[in-house]
Amino acid sequence: METTSDRLLWMYRTMVEIREYEETMAKVYLEGKLPPKIQKGLAFDIGAGPVPGEMHLAAGQEPVAVGVCAHLRDEDSVVGAHRPHHFAIAKGVPLNEMTAEMFGKVTGLGRGKGGHMHLFDPAHKFSCSGIVGAGAPQACGAALAAKKLGKDWVAIAFFGEGAANQGSFHEALNLAALWKLPVVFVCEDNKYGISVEKGDSTAIASNADRAAGYGMPGVLVDKNDALAVFEAAGVSIDRARRGEGPTLIEVKTDRYYGHFQGDPETYRPKGEVKALREHDPIPALGAVLREQGLLDDARDAELREAIRSKVQAAFDFARHSPYPDVAEAHRHVFVD
Amino acid sequence: METTSDRLLWMYRTMVEIREYEETMAKVYLEGKLPPKIQKGLAFDIGAGPVPGEMHLAAGQEPVAVGVCAHLRDEDSVVGAHRPHHFAIAKGVPLNEMTAEMFGKVTGLGRGKGGHMHLFDPAHKFSCSGIVGAGAPQACGAALAAKKLGKDWVAIAFFGEGAANQGSFHEALNLAALWKLPVVFVCEDNKYGISVEKGDSTAIASNADRAAGYGMPGVLVDKNDALAVFEAAGVSIDRARRGEGPTLIEVKTDRYYGHFQGDPETYRPKGEVKALREHDPIPALGAVLREQGLLDDARDAELREAIRSKVQAAFDFARHSPYPDVAEAHRHVFVD
Amino acid sequence: MTTQQKTRTLTMAQAISEAIGQEMERDERVFVMGEDVGKYGGIFSATTGLYERFGKERIMDTPISETAFMGAAIGAAAEGLRPIAELMFVDFFGVCFDQIYNHLAKNTYMAGGNIKLPAVVMTGIGGGYNDAAQHSQCLYASFAHMPGMKVVVPSNAYDAKGLMIQAIRDDNPVVYCYHKGIMGLSWMSYFEGSTNEVPEEAYAIPFGKARVVREGSDVTIVTLSQMVQKAVLAADTLAEEGISAEIIDLRTIVPLDTETVLASVAKTGRLLVADEDYLHFGLSGEIAALVAEHLDTIRLKAPVRRLAVDAVPIPFSRPLEQHVIPQVDGIVAAVKAQLATPIGL
Amino acid sequence: MTTQQKTRTLTMAQAISEAIGQEMERDERVFVMGEDVGKYGGIFSATTGLYERFGKERIMDTPISETAFMGAAIGAAAEGLRPIAELMFVDFFGVCFDQIYNHLAKNTYMAGGNIKLPAVVMTGIGGGYNDAAQHSQCLYASFAHMPGMKVVVPSNAYDAKGLMIQAIRDDNPVVYCYHKGIMGLSWMSYFEGSTNEVPEEAYAIPFGKARVVREGSDVTIVTLSQMVQKAVLAADTLAEEGISAEIIDLRTIVPLDTETVLASVAKTGRLLVADEDYLHFGLSGEIAALVAEHLDTIRLKAPVRRLAVDAVPIPFSRPLEQHVIPQVDGIVAAVKAQLATPIGL
Ligand SMILES: Cc1ncc(C[n+]2csc(CCOP(=O)(O)OP(=O)(O)O)c2C)c(N)n1
Ligand SMILES: Cc1ncc(C[n+]2csc(CCOP(=O)(O)OP(=O)(O)O)c2C)c(N)n1
Numbered sequence A, B: 001m002e003t004t005s006d007r008l009l010w011m012y013r014t015m016v017e018i019r020e021y022e023e024t025m026a027k028v029y030l031e032g033k034l035p036p037k038i039q040k041g042l043a044f045d046i047g048a049g050p051v052p053g054e055m056h057l058a059a060g061q062e063p064v065a066v067g068v069c070a071h072l073r074d075e076d077s078v079v080g081a082h083r084p085h086h087f088a089i090a091k092g093v094p095l096n097e098m099t100a101e102m103f104g105k106v107t108g109l110g111r112g113k114g115g116h117m118h119l120f121d122p123a124h125k126f127s128c129s130g131i132v133g134a135g136a137p138q139a140c141g142a143a144l145a146a147k148k149l150g151k152d153w154v155a156i157a158f159f160g161e162g163a164a165n166q167g168s169f170h171e172a173l174n175l176a177a178l179w180k181l182p183v184v185f186v187c188e189d190n191k192y193g194i195s196v197e198k199g200d201s202t203a204i205a206s207n208a209d210r211a212a213g214y215g216m217p218g219v220l221v222d223k224n225d226a227l228a229v230f231e232a233a234g235v236s237i238d239r240a241r242r243g244e245g246p247t248l249i250e251v252k253t254d255r256y257y258g259h260f261q262g263d264p265e266t267y268r269p270k271g272e273v274k275a276l277r278e279h280d281p282i283p284a285l286g287a288v289l290r291e292q293g294l295l296d297d298a299r300d301a302e303l304r305e306a307i308r309s310k311v312q313a314a315f316d317f318a319r320h321s322p323y324p325d326v327a328e329a330h331r332h333v334f335v336d
Numbered sequence C, D: 001m002t003t004q005q006k007t008r009t010l011t012m013a014q015a016i017s018e019a020i021g022q023e024m025e026r027d028e029r030v031f032v033m034g035e036d037v038g039k040y041g042g043i044f045s046a047t048t049g050l051y052e053r054f055g056k057e058r059i060m061d062t063p064i065s066e067t068a069f070m071g072a073a074i075g076a077a078a079e080g081l082r083p084i085a086e087l088m089f090v091d092f093f094g095v096c097f098d099q100i101y102n103h104l105a106k107n108t109y110m111a112g113g114n115i116k117l118p119a120v121v122m123t124g125i126g127g128g129y130n131d132a133a134q135h136s137q138c139l140y141a142s143f144a145h146m147p148g149m150k151v152v153v154p155s156n157a158y159d160a161k162g163l164m165i166q167a168i169r170d171d172n173p174v175v176y177c178y179h180k181g182i183m184g185l186s187w188m189s190y191f192e193g194s195t196n197e198v199p200e201e202a203y204a205i206p207f208g209k210a211r212v213v214r215e216g217s218d219v220t221i222v223t224l225s226q227m228v229q230k231a232v233l234a235a236d237t238l239a240e241e242g243i244s245a246e247i248i249d250l251r252t253i254v255p256l257d258t259e260t261v262l263a264s265v266a267k268t269g270r271l272l273v274a275d276e277d278y279l280h281f282g283l284s285g286e287i288a289a290l291v292a293e294h295l296d297t298i299r300l301k302a303p304v305r306r307l308a309v310d311a312v313p314i315p316f317s318r319p320l321e322q323h324v325i326p327q328v329d330g331i332v333a334a335v336k337a338q339l340a341t342p343i344g345l
């Protein structure tokens, strides 16, 4: 990614890829779960189908992932949370192994033992966790390592606005600021922590205002826009890379699906998602690209087709990969 | 405590009492520890003497305790930390039972089972904990109860500047602000968390500046002065009592002893304590009282004598109380 | 319970929320705090319908701040309120365990009995639906290991209601663990034996009384929570082969009904502990040790056996997960192996 | 170890800081984080002298933010560094256990072995000096119960050094528990048996190998940490009365040397577990269960016995504290009672 146009195009393509991925997953996830095994009262069986277990999709939140990761290198670390696909894709985690992991296949990133909230790709320095708020301290550790190794690597901690009320948020921000660690904290404010609205969980309107409590810059990106994120993140990441310390960014973004697949979303005002989707950030960036002559219908169709194939291939790879042998369950508690 | 002069006098008397208590404890604590049991290399035996175990004294920090507690009633709650004597005394915890507790006697507040970091006096709504940062969430609970019960009680959480970097601090402040709880958070900045200076633990100079991150008032009392604390606390406590929500106060104060008795204090600049003691807040408040005609040498001598007797009586009570029978060890894990 | 009582079949989730609702009506001091306990009705439906009935002052959604609201439960309980704090998944206890085990569980003791903390920590446990290593654990033994908490682990709706009412009325901290796979949720396959007849009126089941689910003579299966339902299915299979298994549902592990366990093992001469928690340093060891301490009065016919999650995190992949969590056929196999391993004389 | 080696008598604290210093010299990636590990040298002197030698970039005082620095240890270890994070008292684990048990301990597994986390969590354990309920616990079993951590519990300076070096070199998370009452601190009465001869050069003691401290024929005392020193004194007393006790110092509880335990109990026919952790659902139960699972090959002469802290928080008051923590005379009495309780035929 040399020029800005390259990056813009990369952001667009990656957003399309994330969206395609999430929409594909939303469909595949339902396979085998509906109609469920005959059992009284059962409407949906979370443990069934090719992708069992919880599933948190990030459609709508693509700008956060691409706007930040457009600035990153392989050696930079990203720590995500329970809703990790957009970050993983933007960080370059290979789709095949990532998808296979979510199918529980031996070809997966973690040989099937991690699952969708536990994607580890050391080659692309990506990790995540199902525990809300757990990632920020770990990102501090990656940043500390960079500093100790004399590298100009940065670390990104992504988390939700709900996570920003966890004690770990506070501890990590204080540590990062105190030790001037090359870490950027990126809070995705998608308005909800499961069913709880931000106003019912957070004493102030923007987490960016919490940065002052650590003597670090706080930046609010108040629209779900890849370019806006790109700019804010660029400044912060450069700052971190120069050794000038951490930044806290909050981005207002939108969650198009339920908290997890199967979420009845009764807490959500009717029509909210429809309204949000009218401000879809992907066509918005597409329009910018078109204005700049970087995109037209033909190129768009072409890249979408390529992405569809790539995503399809990943799901095929996952589907056709074998499950691990049960002996695998007893391996890797410890490295040998 | 009706008039302001009554309160001023109370603060003075209580500071004298706290100081007398801590100085007496410092002496009694050493009994039986020095010279130690003959054992190679042993200079001091923490488990020996009438008051075994850790001992954290608050001499020098009296203004924080009295300035806040001068505004409190019996029904208001105070949650302290590992250095709790000044708060307990200012909250009206009876000296006899408190001292007996530190001696491990059956007449103690907790029948000897708590010890110096675990003083519980439900009659005066005082509690504390040896876990740094643990008190603030509990104070929120007391405040929540007041709200639910329709009472105008307030709760105070006292903790050190070291504790303000714990996750619990952040979580409690957010909860209190979000739920508009009648709680006042009071941070004692005595410059050290054991050996670690504030600048080596805290990313910003004053925790009062962290209040903005919760949308609550933050107040810095930048001198170790009872009147200054009294004023700041009055405003905050009244605000809480009126149902207008929490406040965070930080007070710059001074620790005259080591972190715990036996602390070699090698991390502390030579002469620091001596310099601090030159600004002793007790004679400072005494001078104000004298100016206002509330105190003279005779009254001072008289009240000091009364306090000395009271403290002496408490230590005598503790000393002459019996130890619990060993069967006591198995009681009160659960209430009956 | 008299036979006149009106009963209906309820899921365990319904039984729990009914119990909480009845206690909230009886006692104004009872209230609920937790993540998504309000409008959502609890991720595992333990509070369904309560928000609508009692409003947001008594069914309180919290920020994702487990330390803050567990601490708040302590402070509120000390003032005489009776909070129920939901820890959505027990797996999250690591972010707030200090408040629970160092304070909620110890303050009464350290206060020499001068304060009481009538709080219920209610939490979802267990795996089997592929929620992986951070959302599938049982962990009840980690609470039971620490002094000062009662630990309740129901296996069915009837017990769940009576034990919840007892938990709320108890003046001590109670950790109430419901297994997600027996709640009777509409989105998770469950063991139907857990959905059973529940009286409409409030009733309390005393703590420390195990239930003999099924009498038998060849082996005692000591178990709890969802595993009770698996043990029942296993016993059916064993019975077909002429093996008679006695099943003991512990129901509470603090207090632990040692008498019922010892009497049963004395009778059958064989002990199998079937547990979904981690194998080592936990519940199954405790039950085995209990028997080992009584070998002067109990004559064993076979070595003790333990089935549990053997020293691995819960793997995500479905075949691996089903392999590491003991299943019905594993119980059957363990009993048969035990019968084939006599203690030599 | 050859006999030519130069040895000196060191306290356990000296042995630990020497081990860390030697490894830090050998390997630049090793560093220490924790509260008061720097200028102060560690509250229990586990890092004494290291700040002066290695400076504040490698001996890092942290804020009182255990979650932050445990998390930082994970992140740094994933990048190839080898952090040693001191949790000042193990009692504080409740504020940061999520980072430890859900992440440090599980990430390698969830990554299918694709990442390694060579971190040491070093922590002070134990009571006996009246530090009350929140500063006197052992809690090693709570770590050992969870998969993914090795757990080391040395009883003397020689072992402490070799096990610390092994811990630092191990590519997996290791929880290293030093008992405060055997560190040989100048301000706390200690068991002198823990201060012993230690070679100057670096050496590693492999994990999972218990040490037979003393051979005997009448009873096997399985123990660890400070309790080993108490057991030795108890065995001296017992020997005077003609009772021959074999003492096994587990040294590590994950991995657990089951072979040595089983072989010894098979020989003596009696097992006493002497432990300073909580009695129920913990270490003593695990050891008892191990034997109970092998009753087809082991012939017991007496029921298993366990000595540990019996379901109460550690009380502050000196006589109560000394009563609830097993002492030398308690071990003596337990062995005698065991000899008086034969298993009838
Ligand atoms: C410590 C912890 N508490 C609670 C949960 C349950 N939980 C999972 S996701 C979630 C909401 C998170 O909200 P937010 O941080 O805003 O992220 P979003 O889901 O909106 O992306 C909750 C409460 C958890 N996984 N970990
Ligand atoms: C969770 C936790 N971490 C560490 C400690 C050990 N410790 C006890 S007091 C203390 C320093 C506290 O500093 P501060 O909050 O400033 O209070 P001060 O001692 O200065 O009054 C530390 C680190 C503890 N008790 N609890």
Ligand SMILES: [Mg+2]
Pocket (backbone or CB within 6 Å): A160, A161, A162, A188, A189, A190, A191, A192, A193, A194
């Ligand atoms: Mg959110």
Ligand SMILES: [Mg+2]
Pocket (backbone or CB within 6 Å): B160, B161, B162, B188, B189, B190, B191, B192, B193, B194
């Ligand atoms: Mg301080």
